[in-house]
Amino acid sequence: MAPTLAAVAALPSLRLLLRSDASLDVPVRWVAVSELTDPTPFLEGGELVLTTGMRLDDADTYVARLVGRAVAGLGFGVGLGHDRVPESLVGAARRHGLPLLEVPRPTPFVAIGKAVSRMLAAEQYEDVTRAAKAQRELARAALRGPDAVLAVLARVLRGWALLLDPAGEVSHAAPDSARARAAEVAVELPRLASAASLALPGPIVVQPVGLGRRPRAYLAVGTPDQLRPVAHTVVGAAVSLLSLRSETSEHRVREALGGLLLGTPPGFPEEPVRVLLCGPDTADALEGDPAADRCLTVPHGALTAVIAPDAIADRIAALAVAAGPVGVGDPVPLTGAVRSLGQAERARPGEGVRRHSDLPGGVLGQLGDPAREAAAQLLTPLDPVLRASLHAYLAHHGQGDPAARALGIHRHTLRHRMRRAADLLDRDLDDPTARAELWIALTLTDGPTPP
Structure with a gap:
């Protein structure tokens, strides 16, 4: 978001003085210096216009034109053509509700331009940083599934998020109350056949999820205000992660089923394996460690089950304990993973790590x-x-x-x-x-x- 005129006026180095009673809570998108009687053809709106009033004849018409162009405010430099801000200009600014700032002679216009430029750059950097942080959160959430992705998205955008299947039925929602918005979104989905995304009143943005011609799902996001560019970046990241997850999940399932039929399950941990029953955020605790790539991490109720090769089970347990107590089952072949899971459930302590073999026998x-x-x-x-x-x-x-x-x-x-x-x-x-x-x-x- 651009800095407000109030933030610019508050910079002590500029020594700007407010000469009208208009609100300064307006964004400044740029600084424009002009001595034209009508600079509006060269403005886009949102500028802080600076002038010394060299050609100021009709103050009321001049101010009305600026207000009609939706400029952020007017800065009048004194000490050159005028010793003080003309009363006619002050009166016109008050009548039309235009913020009017007096720029003292020692403050060059270029200093104001540089100050606003620095503030805009700082805002843009903050936006980029915020987007990067949100993308990292979304990437971690994608490991836990669509519910986690939507929860992060709704929180970051301070709104709601829906994931609908190709028929328009809700498969995931954050928060759950967002399901009430599904009908107004679903009725618009046919329009996505000829568009990459939809912008609906609300405001609501809808994008298809999937890498093929036919979407596997639709992501709808609603926010209190219009989405800014940084928000569109975050939504795009969520769509990419959900698309990748939907495509790779089906591919892996097919690959695994084919391997099982042939007796060579691909990508499974080498035998023997142990099943570890760990805390709900175990995926975060294992993130970045090469040993985790040799394991399968599966949600198990409110907890997480990890199928790990026996050779690295101790290492995985040492990492996973950061997310909560860890119970470790006995070594078994892959076909005995359910038995090892039951052992891990019995062994899971109140804190720390405990193996099933450490429990009393008989x-x-x-x-x-x-x-x-x-x-x-x-x-x-x-x-x-x-x-x-x-x-x-x-x-x-x-x-x-x-x-x-x-x-x-x-x-x-x-x-x-x-x-x-x-x-x-x-x-x-x-x-x-x-x-x-x-x-x-x-x-x-x-x-x-x-x-």
């Missing part, structure tokens, strides 16, 4: 999340010190001396801690059933070996 290994939640609830009253002490005490079969030595504390200290733990848990530590229950609870939450 009967304890069959206990699921409800048992772990109950165990965590049971042990909640214990602080880390009491918890570690109890774990060591039970690991040594209730024998105080070896447990105290393992902890590096005096046996009386351990005895005091066990009395405290028994009170907090409301359990008799001499009761075998209570000790078994606590051992299972600690094993399910901390592992079989005392920390």
Whole structure:
């Protein structure tokens, strides 16, 4: 957006003085210097016109012409032809609502032109930077699917976005309330057969998605104001990403199905593989690492499943943990990926990384999340010190001396801690059933070996 006349007038180096009561909240698109009685044939509108009034005869007609051309304002230089701004010009500016600025003699017109040029360049640079940032966000969103692309697009443009199938039915919307605009867009889609894009009242812009003759979808975007060039750039980037995704997705599906039929699935991770169950933003955490190119990343409910070669599973887990806890299944052939996913679900901890093989085996290994939640609830009253002490005490079969030595504390200290733990848990530590229950609870939450 161009700088406003108020921003130009506020520059202290120019020392401009406001001589009319018109609003300065108008964009300045350029600076034009002219001493003509009628400069309007050489103007486009939006200029700050500068003059010294050398040929100013009829101030009212002069100002009316400028207002009719929709100039941003008039700057009158004093100290040359006029010692001050003529009252006739001030009166005409006030009657017609034209912003009038007095330019003092020490301020050359070229300084005003340079200042506005710098402000325009800064605005353009900001637009380019904003567009580049939006394009990066869209590229990352494209990895997560059309919903994410539309969400970024609606937020960046402060509007709404719809993705319609070739029949005009909504497939994705951001926000969901934008679905109410689908009917007014769908009725106009036939016009796209002879146009690259549509501009509808609203304002609304519609573009086809796809690389072939027949669009695979249509992207419609609505904004509060007319789209500026930078916004059109962002919309174009979204269309390109959605087009590329639609074409490559079908190609990969066909390739994968053909490979499976022939027994040589292309592009799949080398066997054996592990399935990692990770946080929802795992794609961002893996972005840019070459190891991620050897994996398949798939949405799994609100989480993300990653099928990774066993050889690099640890590296992928170390990267993915930045997006949340990671559960890691056991190595399996590709055909066993579902089994490894189930193991990853059971292994996924509250934080950090945990392998399925780290879980207790046997009967304890069959206990699921409800048992772990109950165990965590049971042990909640214990602080880390009491918890570690109890774990060591039970690991040594209730024998105080070896447990105290393992902890590096005096046996009386351990005895005091066990009395405290028994009170907090409301359990008799001499009761075998209570000790078994606590051992299972600690094993399910901390592992079989005392920390």
